[in-house]
Amino acid sequence: MNKYIKFKTRYIDVNGVNFQGHPFVGVSYPFKSKSNPGKTHHVHITEQGLTCECIGFSRHANCWHSKDVAKKLR
C-alpha cells in the first residue's frame, strides 16, 4: 500500500476517532528520529487507523510519534 513501509504494517485505533472517511486520511506527519538524526519517520493516517514507520511501532504498535498524531486528531 505504501512504498515507505518495509515492515508488516500494523494500525492503531484512536479513541473517539472514526477513520472511515476521515478528512485526514492520506495525511502523513514526518518526525525526525531521535536516535538517528538523518532519518525521518512518518506517521500515516489511513482508514484502518494510524501507522508509523519506526521500528518500535512495527514491534509494539506503540511509539511517541503515533501518540503525538493521535493527540492532534482528538
Ligand SMILES: [Zn+2]
Ligand atoms: Zn513511530
